[in-house]
Amino acid sequence: MEQGPIITVLHGDSLPDDDLMAPVRERAVVRYTDASGLSTALRGAEVLFVYDFLTRALPGAWHAADALRWIHMGSTGVDPVMFPEVRAGDVVVTNTRGLFDSAIAEYVLGQILCFAKDLPGSLRLQQSGVWRHRESERISGATVLVVGTGPIGRAIARLLRAAGMTVRAVGRRARAEDPDFGTVGVDLHAELPGADYVVAIAPLTPQTRNMFDAKAFAAMKPHARFVNVGRGELVVTDDLVAALRDGSIAGAALDVVDPEPLPARHPLWQLPNVMITPHNSGDFMGWRGGIVTAFVENFENWIADRPLDNVVDKELGYVPG
Structure with a gap:
């Protein structure tokens, strides 16, 4: 039986570095999924880490987000998750501001x-x-x-x-x-x-x-x-x-x-x-690891009930300056 908070990680062709994710796995149940399995993986999950930050899969799976409290985007832009249900709801959205x-x-x-x-x-x-x-x-x-x-x-x-x-x-x-x-x-x-x-x-x-x-x-x-x-x-x-x-x-x-x-x-x-160029202006060598590190650092805040970093103003669509 799954124990601890459930963290869903939405990935594309590649998975987050397993070693970097270790601090999360030690204190939570981590479910990895691609877009096709997102609905199933969201049920019961409190956190969604959007590692595949170009995805447009979340609106179609939103009906399954029955326990979600926090969405973390692996990018600076958050427009893929700024659909009406998220804007109007209580789910907190954060981003990976500063990395790129x-x-x-x-x-x-x-x-x-x-x-x-x-x-x-x-x-x-x-x-x-x-x-x-x-x-x-x-x-x-x-x-x-x-x-x-x-x-x-x-x-x-x-x-x-x-x-x-x-x-x-x-x-x-x-x-x-x-x-x-x-x-x-x-x-x-x-x-x-x-x-x-x-x-x-x-x-x-x-x-x-x-x-x-x-x-x-x-x-x-x-x-x-x-x-x-x-x-x-x-x-x-x-x-x-x-x-x-x-x-x-x-x-x-x-x-x-x-x-x-x-x-x-x-x-x-x-x-x-x-x-x-194919949407890669910020993709320096090592950027994928940087995305995971930023999420893990914010997860440390979340699990300790501290304020999250880079909280998006959902009315504005970005983190206020």
Whole structure:
């Protein structure tokens, strides 16, 4: 017979590291399941650890969550579990805030450098055996608008400032003299015309869904580049394709897209001014272990009846700053 609180771990193709999970197994019953067995594994469980944080399986299994008190997401974004029953209920939601900040910031800097130095173009010339002198852009002095002022946005801002870029931001609350962003505005369309690069890292909420539409892209400079490391659903994809085709913007680096995975025949694959990665901007070597460690540390709080770390405001859809 199972003894102790039941912890359900929702995984995908890989399981959490068994050694790292040892402190949880010592004090609780751990049920591992993939999406197909989630309904069964949720019955009687007090905690759900969403190790497969891209899953969309929970709404369909929610009817079986008869004892659930806490959901921990193995990611920063919590939109996969922010369906109405969770928002309206008493289940606490936490996330893995902080783990991916530096890695995503490095990714953003790398993509900006790829645009400025046209590294993809150099690689194409190399593969063709062509020696052709070209000039490149400077990023020092260029202006970047960071859309989203959470910890990842701050890490991006600090790194880009260190590289000599001028940083501004758009967030929920206007302010001046922010230590990382300088000036924070609240009107996206008013801020877009001043940016050479626009970085989307806002959480996905009803307010941010489709915020980058035809009107937003039309407000950007023709030479501006768009970098999305937030969620694909922040963008109206057809409007982005149109803006890239007609020259409203000069390029896009997309770690997240809508839909995911991007279909093989989607026009984004064919556009020469687009760089696409498969939602891995934060996936540094060792990140899976970091997810488990963050959950185990929060489990220590839960089992000792201490306040949990990184509690999500379910009305806002993220951990308040």
